[in-house]
Every structure is written in C-alpha cells, then in structure tokens.
Amino acid sequence: xxxxxxxxxxxxxxxxxxxxxxxxxxxxxxxxxxxxxxxxxxxxxxxxxxxxxxxxxxxxxxxxxxxxxxxxxxxxxxxxxxxxxxxxxxxxxxxxxxxxxxxxxxxxxxxxxxxxxxxxxxxxxxxxxxxxxxxxxxxxxxxxxxxxxxxxxxxxxxxxxxxxxxxxxxxxxxxxxxxxxxxxxxxxxxxxxxxxxxxxxxxxxxxxxxxxxxxxxxxxxxxxxxxxxxxxxxxxxxxxxxxxxxxxxxxxxxxxxxxxxxxxxxxxxxxxxxxxxxxxxxxxxxxxxxxx
Numbered sequence: 426x427x428x429x430x431x432x433x434x435x436x437x438x439x440x441x442x443x444x445x446x447x448x449x450x451x452x453x454x455x456x457x458x459x460x461x462x463x464x465x466x467x468x469x470x471x472x473x474x475x476x477x478x479x480x481x482x483x484x485x486x487x488x489x490x491x492x493x494x495x496x497x498x499x500x501x502x503x504x505x506x507x508x509x510x511x512x513x514x515x516x517x518x519x520x521x522x523x524x525x526x527x528x529x530x531x532x533x534x535x536x537x538x539x540x541x542x543x544x545x546x547x548x549x550x551x552x553x554x555x556x557x558x559x560x561x562x563x564x565x566x567x568x569x570x571x572x573x574x575x576x577x578x579x580x581x582x583x584x585x586x587x588x589x590x591x592x593x594x595x596x597x598x599x600x601x602x603x604x605x606x607x608x609x610x611x612x613x614x615x616x617x618x619x620x621x622x623x624x625x626x627x628x629x630x631x632x633x634x635x636x637x638x639x640x641x642x643x644x645x646x647x648x649x650x651x652x653x654x655x656x657x658x659x660x661x662x663x664x665x666x667x668x669x670x671x672x673x674x675x676x677x678x679x680x681x682x683x684x685x686x687x688x689x690x691x692x693x694x695x696x697x698x699x700x701x702x703x704x705x706x707x708x709x710x711x712x713x714x715x716x717x
Contacts, residue, residue, distance in 0.1 A: 442689045442699050444682055445476035448504075448710035450536070450610070451639060452480045452681055453674025457487075460676040465489075468674070468681065469496040469505055475682040478707070479504035479716060481535065485542050486514040490526050490534030497531065504716060508536030510587065511573070512543035517558040520572040527580045535714060537577055538612060539570075539587030539597065547588040550618035561593050566600055578605035583713060585612045586634075591621045598632045608713050609634040613672060615650055615658060616642045623661040630666035635713055638705075639672035640688040646677050652688075656695035659705070668713065669705040 454468045455461035463471070465482055472480050482489040482496070482505065489507030496505045508526075509515060515522040517540065526534040540558040541547065548557035560570050574597075577584050584601050586594045586609070594611055601609055611629050614621045614636050621629070626636045638659060642650045659667045669688065671681045679687060689702060 442693065442702055443476065444685065446703075446707045447477045447685065448479040448707055448714065448716070449477065449671050449681060449685070450481040450668060450710050450713065451483055451613075451637065451670035451672045453483055453672070455674075457484060461674050462676050462678065463674065463680060465492045466496055466499055469500045469503060471680065471682065473500050473503040477503060477682070478711065479506065479714060481506045481508060481714070483508065483510070483536075483538075485510050485512055488515065488522070488526050488529075488534065490529035490531075493533035494529065494531040497533065504714075506533050506535040506714060508534055508538060508583075508585070510538040510541050511558065512540050513556060513558060517543070518560060518567065518569045518573055520569060520576055523573055523576050523582075527576075527582070534582075536583045536585050536610075537573065538585040539589055541588045541612070544588040544618075546590045546593070546618050560587075560589055561596060564592075566593075566596055570597075571600065571604070574601050574604045574606060577601070578607075581607070581715070583608040583610060585610050585637075586619075587612050588618055591619065591625050594619065594621065594629060595625070595632065598629055598634045602633050608715070610668060610713055611636045613637050613639045613642065615655070617649060623658040626658060626662050630662050635666055635668050635709060636662050637668045637670055639670055640684045641672035641675070641678065643691060644679065644684055644687050645673070645675065652691035652695050656692055656697055659697070664701050664704050665709070667705040668710045669702075670710065
C-alpha cells in the first residue's frame with residue numbers, strides 16, 4: 426500500500442510539473458557550422474509557445490548576442506540572451522571579443538564560456554592532434570583569463586567554466602570571486618571531459634558557483650549518466666546551487682521543451698519533488714541571469 430501511494434505521489438508530481446517559467450541557459454540552435462535540429466528564431470518562438478520564461482542561445486564558435494537581440498524583436502514576451510564561447514574562432518581567450526560583445530545593441534550578451542570544444546582539456550581528453558586553447562599553465566590561470574574575468578566583473582556578466590578540468594574549474598571560481606564576479610556557473614559539471622565528482626561539485630557550490638546539470642547527458646544520443654546518478658549528485662550539491670538546462674539542439678535529439686519534459690519525468694521517478702524541480706529549472710537560472 427505504501428509503495429502504491431508513493432507511485433501515485435510521483436505520478437501526481439510529474440503531471441503537476443510544467444514548462445511554464447522555465448529558464449534554459451544552454452540552448453543550441455542553428456544556423457551553425459554543425460548540424461542543428463532547429464534555428465534560433467524557431468526555437469525562441471517554440472519556447473514561448475511552450476511557456477518558457479527565458480533562453481540563452483549557445484554556439485561554440487560564434488557569439489550570439491546579436492541573435493538574441495534579433496529574436497527579441499521577432500518574438501516579444503520571452504527573455505532571450507546570448508553569449509560567447511572562447512574557442513579558437515573568436516581568438517581563444519580574447520578580451521577584445523568579450524568587450525565587443527558587451528557593445529552589441531540591446532546588451533543581451535550575458536554568458537562568457539571559457540573554452541569548450543577547443544579547450545586544452547577537451548582536445549587532450551579526445552587524444553586529438555590539433556591546436557587548443559589553454560586557461561592555465563603550471564597551476565596558474567593565464568594573464569588573458571584574468572583580464573576576461575575583470576571584464577565579466579565590470580559588465581556584470583556570467584562566467585561559465587566551459588570544458589575545463591576540475592582543478593581549472595575551481596581555480597576559475599576562486600579567482601573570479603576575488604575579482605568581483607557575482608554570477609558563476611560550472612558548465613555541465615558531470616559531463617565529460619569536465620567529469621567532476623559530486624564531492625568536487627559540492628566544493629564548487631561552497632565556493633559560490635551554481636552547478637549545471639544538462640538534459641543531454643541523461644536522455645541524449647550520447648547520454649552518459651543515469652537519472653539516479655543525477656538526482657544523487659544534485660542532492661549532494663544542494664538544491665540552492667543546482668541549475669538544470671537542456672544542452673539540446675543536436676540533430677536526432679528531442680527538441681528543448683520535449684527533452685526537458687522527459688528529464689522532469691526521469692528525475693521525478695528518483696524522488697525529485699516539484700518544488701525542487703522548480704528551484705533548479707526556473708528560480709536558480711533566473712537568479713543567475715539577474716532576472717527579477
């Protein structure tokens with residue numbers, strides 16, 4: 426009888442959970458130099474129709490502040506932001522590129538990702554032989570990284586740690602806090618090549634960062650974690666420091682709203698409550714972006 430009641434509770438929670446008010450800080454879309462399932466304008470329109478409050482449009486190789494500005498003119502009524510990933514196509518960890526993003530009309534460039542697919546950690550983890558972008562050397566952050574952190578602090582942007590090593594992630598958080606950065610998120614901390622343990626993720630949260638968990642890791646074609654592992658790690662980090670985003674947009678994966686609904690169902694089955702879900706997919710990411 427107790428088991429039946431528990432199943433009914435979970436089913437009710439799953440039905441109660443909605444997309445209304447969702448803030449997705451990690452939304453891939455086209456046009457892009459890699460295949461995407463939906464273009465930026467169509468995604469923003471779809472997200473608004475499904476009740477999203479806000480989106481951050483992400484591209485690994487091009488800044489997206491201008492995409493956000495254009496999308497806002499085409500689909501009013503939803504908050505749209507962009508950002509810049511500091512990969513080789515923008516000159517790597519390039520302070521000039523970050524500063525230029527802040528000047529794009531509207532000021533909707535909000536996130537600065539440290540190197541992702543061109544990061545030293547990514548390239549070496551994949552055993553690739555190609556140029557990469559470093560953020561540290563001999564245990565210290567590089568001068569250009571420090572300059573970018575100062576720009577993030579000055580313009581009240583969000584630092585995202587990218588595909589850095591666990592040690593680099595913690596260095597970035599500590600130094601960013603010292604330099605006055607107030608909004609920090611650990612980019613999909615459990616996903617390779619970041620691959621931080623729950624204990625390291627908890628340490629990052631204690632240092633003042635939010636920790637991102639992405640739907641792509643538990644429902645995507647290349648999923649690498651179970652819902653049980655995700656729920657356990659989220660509890661270890663603490664709900665006040667967890668953000669759930671989609672990291673969707675790849676061809677063959679569900680579109681962002683459908684994917685997030687599938688993630689809601691999976692996490693509810695592991696005992697994550699509606700209140701906790703609303704915290705990690707609505708309230709915490711809104712706070713990260715400075716939304717009231």
